[in-house]
Amino acid sequence: MEELELLKERILNSDKRAVSRAISIIENGNSVSEKLLNSLYSNIGKAYRIGVTGPPGAGKSTLTNQMTKFYREQGLKVGIIAVDPTSPFTGGALLGDRVRMNQVSNDDGVFIRSMATRGSLGGLSNKTVDAADLLDAANFDIIIFETVGVGQSELDIANAADTTLVTLVPESGDSVQAMKAGLMEIGDIFVMNKSDRPGADAAVMSLKTILTMKEKKSTDWETPIVQTVANTGEGIENLISKIDEHREFLKSQNLFEEKRKEKLKTRIKEIVALLLAKEVWNNEREALLDNELNKALKGEESPYTIANKILSNYKQLLTV
Ligand SMILES: Nc1nc2c(ncn2[C@@H]2O[C@H](COP(=O)(O)OP(=O)(O)OP(=O)(O)O)[C@@H](O)[C@H]2O)c(=O)[nH]1
Ligand SMILES: [Mg+2]
Secondary structure (H helix, E strand, O other): OHHHHHHHHHHHOOOHHHHHHHHHHHHHOOHHHHHHHHHHHHHOOOOEEEEEEEOOOOOHHHHHHHHHHHHHHOOOOEEEEEEEOOOOOOOHHHHHHHHHHHHHHOOOOEEEEEEEOOOOOOOOHHHHHHHHHHHHHOOOOEEEEEEEOOOOHHHHHHHHOOEEEEEEOOOOOHHHHHHHHHHHHHOOEEEEOOOOOOOHHHHHHHHHHHHHOOOOOOOOOOOOEEEOEOOOOEOHHHHHHHHHHHHHHHHHOOHHHHHHHHHHHHHHHHHHHHHHHHHHOOHHHHHHHHHHHHHHHOOOOOHHHHHHHHHHHHHHHHHO
């Protein structure tokens, strides 16, 4: 317990090594992590959270690196959480990220952490948000989540971020594909990166057309498209000012609190589901499930029937 107190103090003093240790504790997901998060919770809520998503190789890390440099010049501290939904054993991609980010990674005001989340109970959202909360408590001003948009992960990121950037590139059809994949719904700002490549203007035009089809009210946020060349830094200043505008917009419309409240609600429901699942899945009910599986396989019982049996078994325990 004392050790936990000490860790907490170090986190509140922006000690990067303490933050790193605490994130490892969170990744292990035991009761210590819950205690730590509870004790820090009154110190969070100050950091601005930015999600960066988009197709593989769109330049998300390069962009994050440039944004980080920009924020550092303003004296702001930046925490980066690279969420890897694909593999817990990624070598190449994350290594690449480190190389591209090493301009900023030796800086005391920058914290970078990769979190691989495949197979973790409850998906990635919960633990990455926990990690972001830690960074928030450690006085990081800006938190950037980077994740490749390949399914569920970008939705989780959008739920964790105040402003979500969808990064696209001019290559044919990319943007249209991405739109189909549901990225359109979550983008507060679209970034046409690699705008040094041929076809960038046309890609922006077609993206504009797609965005105008999005249903919206006159008071809604006008989703901008920002052109960047992330590896040279071109357009980054403009991108940062769009992020500022979005932040101001949320504040002026009283949406900021409302959005955070909505996200908190989703998060608490996720935690309840997680805690419940943990309670339900003891050895006895795992065995019950294994027993019943053959019946489902033969078509004798539906998955719902079996699920209800398992729940009844759990509820029985509650009433005695
Ligand atoms: N020509 C050009 N190349 C770029 C630009 N931005 C990034 N790149 C290059 O594109 C490649 C991929 O960039 P990353 O930043 O790793 O892309 P990413 O989206 O983080 O990639 P994953 O995390 O693997 O999905 C690198 O070789 C970058 O140098 C750009 O604006 N123009
Ligand atoms: Mg990357």
